[in-house]
Amino acid sequence: MDALANRIRESLLALLLEHGDSYVSGEEISQRVNCSRTAIWKHIEELRKEGYQIEARPRSGYRLVYRPDRVAPEEIKPELHTRRFGKEIRYWRQVASTQPLAHEWAREGAAEGSLVITEEQTQGRGRLGRIWHSPPYSGIWMSLVLRPAIPLTQAPQLTLMASVAVTRALRRVTGLDIRIKWPNDLLIDGKKICGILTELRGEQDQVQYVVLGMGINVNVTPDFWPEELKGKGTSLAIAGGRTYRRVELITAILKELEGIYEGFLTHGFEPIRILWEEYAAMLGTTIRAHTPHGEVTGEAIGLDPTGALILRQGDTKIPIFSSDIDV
């Protein structure tokens, strides 16, 4: 769909929403959206195909009866209160994975905050190439392009930064007790509801761009997961006993991420480190990590100033990097 059609559809939908239960005339739509009544009719037909129920009554006009839970730009943008994050969106009903699409867009010059989002991934991936199950219309499967002017050495802090921001946004909207499991998972009651995957392109010792991938189980139902994953994963809906509108979560996440990210660029990692420890799932517990120098077991006590996890063995403190652990 081209940019003009997108804008018309966004305005049309906004106008229908604004009128709530009352009808809005074809005449008024035509004037406000600034296109012909025939064109309006075509866009209404397109929206119906996407699952919107729009009632048409002679001499009264149109009325929105049912709005499907979609994560299309025309749903996200009216509720988005960010400066840059999510201002440019590429949306698909189904893709293999949003990560390579975001990489491609970044190589083409995508602005910071550009977002790739889809209703369904057929080959979603987690850390170390593991499969991430991403069923249709029931989760948030998205990738955000960032262009931080930071050295490569600081890049792993972005995963921790994103964990904090997503945790805060999901807590605010759902009220659920969401916790961070180092390095890149969010949990409820010890079960996974979100994975964050940070990939990047670098030149010499600088970051060129980052693709921040997020997979969030929103309204995924228990019967969805294959047998071997049952008991390991959960969703906001399972934990909260209700479904959630994904667009509300997405706009909350983008808003929170933008603020936390800008704070990170200005004030560095220290404020993130403090927030991270507040939400951490694993502090005080015993962790086993596979390091290049052998297996290390110790009590997780916090993050060091660079973002490494500190394991305590008696009086010794050992920093662990995410590549070292095999969860």
Next chain:
Amino acid sequence: MDALANRIRESLLALLLEHGDSYVSGEEISQRVNCSRTAIWKHIEELRKEGYQIEARPRSGYRLVYRPDRVAPEEIKPELHTRRFGKEIRYWRQVASTQPLAHEWAREGAAEGSLVITEEQTQGRGRLGRIWHSPPYSGIWMSLVLRPAIPLTQAPQLTLMASVAVTRALRRVTGLDIRIKWPNDLLIDGKKICGILTELRGEQDQVQYVVLGMGINVNVTPDFWPEELKGKGTSLAIAGGRTYRRVELITAILKELEGIYEGFLTHGFEPIRILWEEYAAMLGTTIRAHTPHGEVTGEAIGLDPTGALILRQGDTKIPIFSSDIDV
């Protein structure tokens, strides 16, 4: 050209070279190369189009009279004595830049040591997106895919590793006094003959793959450079007063790189650091660097254990990262 045609051409050329000034019969070629005399004739025609002069005499056979200086796989492979580097080659007469082609190949799964090489780049690039002039048939314009299992923090050491290896190979073949200018240039008499560009893809804190780009002015003539670059760049031919066979340099570089790289993976950065300081152009001189905390001027005294350049200001030693300097 497909893989079979490549192999035939490689065998054919090897056979002609083996016979030196004497003729080799079509019959013998056909048997040794294992294809029909008609096919042989077609391959001879193709080679002639590439600039090879091959004399054909009735009842005597074929004889190689002139061999153009090309960097095609059939020229490189017979002289290559590596285990993995350069075993897979993608070759073009002209490309915009070898770097994006190597990235694409790496994303498709290119093995470690896969090489993209070309006779001419129309949009060659250096550090920070600067133009790198890459005229036809007169330089080495190539990109090597590496897959080191190292954390992102160590990635900048690969540029220093490559500088050392290329310096050693070029010194051995040419006998010229080649020096390293931190972070990524090689010089003769203070003028640039080679630039090295390390780009990478990372996931969380690990390197997924590296593309090591090298641009080397071999037989480039002084009139080639635009006016503003005259006096800044030079070539091996200008410095040595003779031309060099590029294939000899390429195979020497790949061999040296493979050895130094494997040493780096096994023994770490320390041996590289020592060699680097031996070849450094700038130690003992005053350097000005632009850091995030302001401009720093000091005497370059060496590399720290991570590969940062150490500037001395009185009793203070300040580590400088390549992103900090604006040469």
